[in-house]
Amino acid sequence: MIKRLLLIVGIIVSLSSCGEDIAYRIEGKLTNLEDQTLYAVFENDDIKAVDTVICEKPGQFLIERKQGDFREVTIFFEDKTHWVTVYPEKGEKVTITGDANYPTMLRVKGGHINDRLSAIKKELAPLLKEQADLIHQLHNRGKESVNNTIEETDVASRLANVNHLLSEEVAAAVKKYPDEEASVILIQNYFMHPDDTRRMDELLAVLNPKLKDFYLVQKLQEYSARAKRTALGAEAPGFNVKNIYGAPVSLDSFPQRYLLLAFTAPWCDMCQTEDLYLDKVATKYPKDKVDMLLISLDDNQSEVRKVLAKDSIDWNLVTDSAGQAAMLVDLYNVSALPRCFLIDEEGKIILKTDNGMEIKHTLENLIE
Structure with a gap:
């Protein structure tokens, strides 16, 4: 009888332990959390997995993942406007506590790094x-x-x-x-x-x-x-691309003149040519003195050509067709838009800015 009881207990323990075979377990208890939907992004190199999590009680959540090998988990909350990153260790429970209004102060416990x-x-x-x-x-x-x-x-x-x-x-x-x-x-x-x-x-x-x-x-x-x-004073990285009209463009296409590289995007309000003073540069300086190349993260070339056809300025523009603009963004280490680089006659970067007035004053000092 005792042997049968021990066998039954063993089976129960075995079954219960199988249910607890969880690689990653993150428990959270946040105060002042208004939106009870969170998103957990598990990452390792180029691998990502996203879980949507609903709080069981206001501010309380549980994230579990049985499989995978991840280095970081970023949890987005308050309609993805706030986040906290944890560094999990397999089999180690992680807890997150604190005030949701102060995400940088949230306490993350569990694992040596956390x-x-x-x-x-x-x-x-x-x-x-x-x-x-x-x-x-x-x-x-x-x-x-x-x-x-x-x-x-x-x-x-x-x-x-x-x-x-x-x-x-x-x-x-x-x-x-x-x-x-x-x-x-x-x-x-x-x-x-x-x-x-x-x-x-x-x-x-x-x-x-x-x-x-x-x-x-x-x-x-x-x-x-x-x-x-792309530090100031560095040789500007070379490139070979085609503009929206199919003409080849490279750094050598602008010899013995200043070149203004302007990285923009159609959804960026600050990226408008007038805000960056680009239209003034195009009309004020001859191309043999100052030339420009616009790089836009816009993939609709035909639509861009229609817009440019109505513009009085003959813009030299590269779009993201075939990933050209994305390649240039990476090559020039552009982390935010807009971003402008002024390159001198010797091919060296002399200005990096997102400020149109800075472009204006720099060119006036250099040329006038």
Whole structure:
């Protein structure tokens, strides 16, 4: 009888353990969460898997995945306007707690990386809260029909100071924990600047060489190399593409003149030629002095040709047909639109900007 009872208990335990064979388990309890639908994006290299999660109770959710090998899970919430990234370890439960209004302060526990990052966040909590509050203030002021410029300037100045203090504290944390993968994540989150990688390079050099095989180290090194490719003073990367009329265009197509490369997109309000001063450049300077090439992430060439036919300016334009614009975006390390590069007569990059007035003043100083 005892043997039969032991056998039955063994079977029950075995069956229950099979149900618990879960590779990744993330539990969350967030306060002030308004939208109860979340999206979990599991990632590893080029592999992505997306789960839609509905909170069981207000602010409480459970994410489980039995299969896969993932390095990161990013959870988007509040209609995908906020997110938090966790770094799971197989078989290790992860918990996320905190105020949904302060995503950078959410506490993520479970696994060595998450625990270390949460400990650092706890030390930075006052600065992180002040940063979030100031960003919220600027956002709300932007919605108001009448803005107080003096107050906006004050808030922006305070935010810049907080951002500076945060970067200094984070750099100190990286130097304090040079052996830990969490430090690499901090470098990625705070020092991945597309136009200036000096601080990132400095902190990468501080890391223990044993971290060289950590996937993010290689990613950051490659990012730094791409950024240096289009740094001020660098030789502009060469290319061979065709414009919307089928004519071949390369860097050599613009000899002995300034070339303004302008990356735009049809959905980008700031990308309009008048906002970037491009129409003024086209009409003010002869092409043997200043020439332009527009790169637009627009795949409908026939529609673009119809629009250009009505324009008095003869634009030289490359669209995303056959991935040409996307290739140039990657080649020139364009991280946001619009983005303009001014290349001098020797083929060197002398200006990177998204500001039309800066383009205007730079050309006036160079030519006039």
